[in-house]
Amino acid sequence: MTLAVRYTAARTLTTAPAETRSPGPGEVELAPAYVGICGTDLHIFHGDMDARVAAPAVLGHEMSGRVMRVGPGVDGWAPGDAVTVMPLRWDDTCPACLKGHQHICQNLDFIGIDSPGAMQQRWTVPASTLVRLPDALALDRAALVEPTAVAVHDVGRAAVREGEKVVVVGGGPVGVLIALVARAAGAEVRVVELSAHRRLLAEELGLTAWNPADDDVPALVREWTGEAGADVAFEVSGAAGGVDTAVEVLGVRGRLCLVAIHPRPREVNLHRFFWRELTLVGARLYDRSDFERAVALVADGTIPADRLISKVVPLTEAPAAFEALEGGGDVMKILVDCTADAYDTEGAAV
Numbered sequence: 578m579t580l581a582v583r584y585t586a587a588r589t590l591t592t593a594p595a596e597t598r599s600p601g602p603g604e605v606e607l608a609p610a611y612v613g614i615c616g617t618d619l620h621i622f623h624g625d626m627d628a629r630v631a632a633p634a635v636l637g638h639e640m641s642g643r644v645m646r647v648g649p650g651v652d653g654w655a656p657g658d659a660v661t662v663m664p665l666r667w668d669d670t671c672p673a674c675l676k677g678h679q680h681i682c683q684n685l686d687f688i689g690i691d692s693p694g695a696m697q698q699r700w701t702v703p704a705s706t707l708v709r710l711p712d713a714l715a716l717d718r719a720a721l722v723e724p725t726a727v728a729v730h731d732v733g734r735a736a737v738r739e740g741e742k743v744v745v746v747g748g749g750p751v752g753v754l755i756a757l758v759a760r761a762a763g764a765e766v767r768v769v770e771l772s773a774h775r776r777l778l779a780e781e782l783g784l785t786a787w788n789p790a791d792d793d794v795p796a797l798v799r800e801w802t803g804e805a806g807a808d809v810a811f812e813v814s815g816a817a818g819g820v821d822t823a824v825e826v827l828g829v830r831g832r833l834c835l836v837a838i839h840p841r842p843r844e845v846n847l848h849r850f851f852w853r854e855l856t857l858v859g860a861r862l863y864d865r866s867d868f869e870r871a872v873a874l875v876a877d878g879t880i881p882a883d884r885l886i887s888k889v890v891p892l893t894e895a896p897a898a899f900e901a902l903e904g905g906g907d908v909m910k911i912l913v914d915c916t917a918d919a920y921d922t923e924g925a926a927v
């Protein structure tokens with residue numbers, strides 16, 4: 578028997594034994610090693626996504642692990658291979674898919690939200706979702722590939738170019754990853770973040786971070802850009818004030834890339850969009866090329882994944898880790914180590 582963390586009701590997670598099943602045609606059974614806890618997982622934990630998530634649900638979509646068993650008809654993968662999963666399954670028939678945008682399929686199955694996720698000791702997924710990891714990349718760091726792929730996609734959607742000035746509003750894990758990817762693309766970057774802990778971490782990574790509670794961010798941007806305004810702003814905060822800041826800091830023909838999930842409509846200064854000929858770009862998830870680029874950026878250290886990992890907890894302590902994350906600001910990324918109890922459970926061997 579192996580263990581799984583399940584969401585059973587609002588604010589309730591349990592770690593309990595799970596049945597394993599043989600991988601079917603086209604499927605692969607994985608042994609997840611590390612699984613990151615994401616903001617979306619916290620929304621599920623709060624009960625905010627009960628309309629979408631069918632409890633009991635195994636969460637987790639930021640993962641690394643190894644192939645255990647390969648189902649019929651699967652080529653190119655063997656037990657022991659180090660992998661991460663691009664957790665998307667699409668129908669290939671809807672208008673979005675037919676236009677080539679499978680990652681935002683209109684009937685998308687986001688694995689780990691709409692179907693069982695990685696926070697368990699055995700996880701069966703379609704082989705088509707696997708992304709190979711280099712042997713030299715430590716599996717704990719590799720758990721940061723998925724959020725890094727989000728950042729790669731966002732920076733690509735905003736078409737950030739070398740020498741541009743970029744403001745990232747919201748300095749949590751995704752915001753900092755966007756800042757690092759944009760910097761790697763040759764941009765000059767400023768991060769706007771309320772949490773002192775997160776600002777300090779951003780500064781330690783060589784980024785400049787401003788506190789919107791104390792600093793006059795639009796004035797600082799005017800000074801930084803010689804009154805021109807920023808070329809690109811990323812809205813990663815999910816807050817109304819963050820939207821205002823992102824719009825206000827942009828210069829003529831600036832691009833606002835919307836990354837955060839805003840659950841309800843926001844007031845936006847559309848006059849500013851008109852006056853400065855701004856562009857609004859939505860950015861959601863990633864495609865395979867973003868994922869492969871993310872693997873390279875984490876593997877070569879451009880993304881210092883180890884610095885973003887605040888804590889690693891065993892599977893049995895995942896429920897407590899969710900509680901701790903409720904506090905917000907003083908952590909970046911918490912990983913769940915799915916291997917920690919693997920040898921304490923009877924019959925864990927496949």
Ligand SMILES: [Zn+2]
Pocket residue numbers: 667668669670671672673674675679681682683684685
């Ligand atoms: Zn589709």
